[in-house]
Amino acid sequence: xxxxxxxxxxxxxxxxxxxxxxxxxxxxxxxxxxxxxxxxxxxxxxxxxxxxxxxxxxxxxxxxxxxxxxxxxxxxxxxxxxxxxxxxxxxxxxxxxxxxxxxxxxxxxxxxxxxxxxxxxxxxxxxxxxxxxxxxxxxxxxxxxxxxxxxxxxxxxxxxxxxxxxxxxxxxxxxxxxxxxxxxxxxxxxxxxxxxxxxxxxxxxxxxxxxxxxxxxxxxxxxxxxxxxxxxxxxxxxxxxxxxxxxxxxxxxxxxxxxxxxxxxxxxxxxxxxxxxxxxxxxxxxxxxxxxxxxxxxxxxxxxxxxxxxxxxxxxxxxxxxxxxxxxxxxxxxxxxxxxxxxxxxxxxxxxxxxxxxxxxxxxxxxxxxxxxxxxxxxxxxxxxxxxxxxxxxxxxxxxxxxxxxxxxxxxxxxxxxxxxxxxxxx
Ligand SMILES: Cc1cc2nc3c(=O)[nH]c(=O)nc-3n(C[C@H](O)[C@H](O)[C@H](O)COP(=O)(O)OP(=O)(O)OC[C@H]3O[C@@H](n4cnc5c(N)ncnc54)[C@H](O)[C@@H]3O)c2cc1C
Numbered sequence: 001x002x003x004x005x006x007x008x009x010x011x012x013x014x015x016x017x018x019x020x021x022x023x024x025x026x027x028x029x030x031x032x033x034x035x036x037x038x039x040x041x042x043x044x045x046x047x048x049x050x051x052x053x054x055x056x057x058x059x060x061x062x063x064x065x066x067x068x069x070x071x072x073x074x075x076x077x078x079x080x081x082x083x084x085x086x087x088x089x090x091x092x093x094x095x096x097x098x099x100x101x102x103x104x105x106x107x108x109x110x111x112x113x114x115x116x117x118x119x120x121x122x123x124x125x126x127x128x129x130x131x132x133x134x135x136x137x138x139x140x141x142x143x144x145x146x147x148x149x150x151x152x153x154x155x156x157x158x159x160x161x162x163x164x165x166x167x168x169x170x171x172x173x174x175x176x177x178x179x180x181x182x183x184x185x186x187x188x189x190x191x192x193x194x195x196x197x198x199x200x201x202x203x204x205x206x207x208x209x210x211x212x213x214x215x216x217x218x219x220x221x222x223x224x225x226x227x228x229x230x231x232x233x234x235x236x237x238x239x240x241x242x243x244x245x246x247x248x249x250x251x252x253x254x255x256x257x258x259x260x261x262x263x264x265x266x267x268x269x270x271x272x273x274x275x276x277x278x279x280x281x282x283x284x285x286x287x288x289x290x291x292x293x294x295x296x297x298x299x300x301x302x303x304x305x306x307x308x309x310x311x312x313x314x315x316x317x318x319x320x321x322x323x324x325x326x327x328x329x330x331x332x333x334x335x336x337x338x339x340x341x342x343x344x345x346x347x348x349x350x351x352x353x354x355x356x357x358x359x360x361x362x363x364x365x366x367x368x369x370x371x372x373x374x375x376x377x378x379x380x381x382x383x384x385x386x387x388x389x390x391x392x393x394x395x396x397x398x399x400x401x402x403x404x405x406x407x408x409x410x411x412x413x414x415x416x417x418x419x420x421x422x423x424x425x426x427x
Contacts, residue, residue, distance in 0.1 A: 007031050009023055009412050010213045010220050012201050012239070013228035015043025016398050017386040019190035020405030021226045021412075026193075028413045034193060035215055037200035037356045041190050043094060044357060044388075045398055047181025051267030051345035053300050054181040058349065059398045060263075062182070064374055065174040068399040074185050084175040086280035086294060091334055098333045100385045101284060109282065112142035113149060124167025125327075131366040132166060133158035148290040152310030154396070155259025156363035158290075165364035165372065170393035179298050200356075203240040204383070210383055223416055224382040226408045228401075231375065232258040232358035245369075245379060252375045255368035256389050258359020260313035262349045264291075264305040264327040271301050272339040283330055289315075291330060303331055308360070316350050323348035338398045361396035362389035376404065381415045384408040 009025050011018045014036035025032035040046075044058040048375065062068050062081065074081050090101030090109055120135045132150055136143055136158055136262070147158055156163045178185050196217060205212040209221045234253045245253075273279075279295040289311045294304045305327045307315060315323050324346045331339060351360045364372050376390035386408035391400030 007033055007220060007222040008416060009045050009224045009226060010035060010211065010222045010408075011226045011228065012204075012213070013037075013043065013387070014041040014190065014195045014197075015046055015228060015387070015401060016186050016189070017228040017388065017390075017401040017408075018043075018185065018226070019193055020250070021228065021386055021409040022190075022193045022195075022405075024406050024409035025412065030413060030416065032194075033220070034195040035199045035201055035213065035220070036195055036197050036252075039198050040187070041197075042183050042186045044351070044360075045183045045193055047183030047187075048347060050265060050347050051239060051269075051302070052303060053267060054179070054184060055267075055302070055304070055347065056183055057263050057265075057347060058351070059182040059186075060177065062176040062303055062399065063174075063397055064172040064179065064254075064394070064399070066172055067170070068176070070185070070399050070402055073189060073402075075126040077185065077188050078182055079178050079188075080183050081176045081178055081259045082298070086278040086297070089279050089281045091281055091283045091330075092347075093283055093333060095286075095331070100334075107283070109142045109145055109225070109284065112140055113146055116146050117269075120163050121167045124163040124165070127164065129162050129164035129367050129369050131159050132161045132163055135163065141286075142284075144286060144288050144290055145284055147288045148282070148292065148308065150311075151288070151312065152261060152292060152306050154363040155308050155312075155360040157259075157309040160259070160363065160365060162364045162366045162369040164369035165395075167371065168372075168393065169395065177297070184399065196282040201239050203242060205242045206380055206383055207243055224412050226384045226386055226405075226412060228385075228387040228405065228408075229343050230258055230357055230359065230387060231256050231362050232359035233356060235343070236355075236358060238355070241383075248374055249377070249379060252371040253315060255371040256362045256364045256375060258357075258361060258389075259309060259363045260316065260352045261306065261360035262307040262312045262316055262323070262351060262378060264307070264323045264348045265302060266324065266327055266331065266343060267300075267302040267345040267347065268339065268342045269301070269344040270342055271296070272335055272342050273303075274335070281334070291327070293330075303327070306332075313352050316348075316352050318344075320348040320350070363396075376407070378411055378415070384412050384415075387413040
């Protein structure tokens, strides 16, 4: 790994946080390079081509659109952004019963969700950090659907999700989507940046004045590093810090692990749904093992399922075929057994078993949400931290990752310019 001029900052990880940090560093006149373990940029933003459609296996929506900087960036880069217009539907699968839910049932389910959500937020806003499970009326028929929602929203089961963390997330309830894919948006954003691919970082030494970043492709000396890998990757010890990270940082990393969430996508060779509209279907099952589906998004002949929490982790462990079978079984309930003859392509994500991600997005454990801000705190004025988990108010998201990258880059620029002044004065 030869580098012509001295490097100011090594950015570890080429997800949105690392790419945003690198761009900000370059704009500030610093020499930065990004090192990425895998052979592609984008991290958890990943669009694949499936049956002729661009399909996101990770991030799908630009949440909180009116305060989401990526909406403006997407338009500037020539991406169409579309407001979510899917019609909500409920499908009931209770015991032997298989039928579409009535409007009244859908209204009840939505009412339960809105009411429970407000109660969870109210508890969090009082500063109480309790498991979300303790707020849910589990006697209600709609509890499993709400539990699915928490699994999808936080990637954790309600027992492992914190009321305080939930309340501190800044939600405006406006979702935009990008028909060409969020993954394509992120890779386009980062396309002109210098990224060393297939370069897993194994050790970061920071005992001297700068940092020494050791990877499978060699060692890079720099003045500082910005580490953007997920909290679960940090906890796994794949990157060794020398000296070790301080106890307060390790405590924060342990307090905010990644939960699990996955997508299961089935593309058909025709419109098997008998619908022209895009639908957002929730399946009402008496168990927590339920799924939410987007049917015909952008008028495409596909169904995209979303699962979260421990159920997502266990179905992922059972393999892609089991995930697709689970999805197809439910689609057959809704649209008839004939539809399997028209399956054109399938895909299932496996984010928990990806060693460079190790989950979906971060969720503070109950009682530990107060430690999340420590994830962003620099160490020794030369180790800076970015990534969705470190984003104030916007964790779990792509725009959170983006904003965290800008923040960490600004911290590094400030620290390095103070460092330069000091060394200038000293001599
Ligand atoms: C199923 C799913 C659905 C989602 N839906 C949405 C959504 O609709 N809207 C939304 O806003 N967000 C969504 N998210 C979350 C969003 O994708 C993430 O918050 C965001 O992409 C995280 O970006 P990041 O840069 O912080 O981390 P990452 O994207 O994880 O980037 C970190 C990078 O570091 C690399 N890396 C790891 N270890 C090393 C190492 N040792 N050396 C070098 N490189 C390393 C990884 O390969 C990765 O590329 C979803 C995520 C998932 C999984």
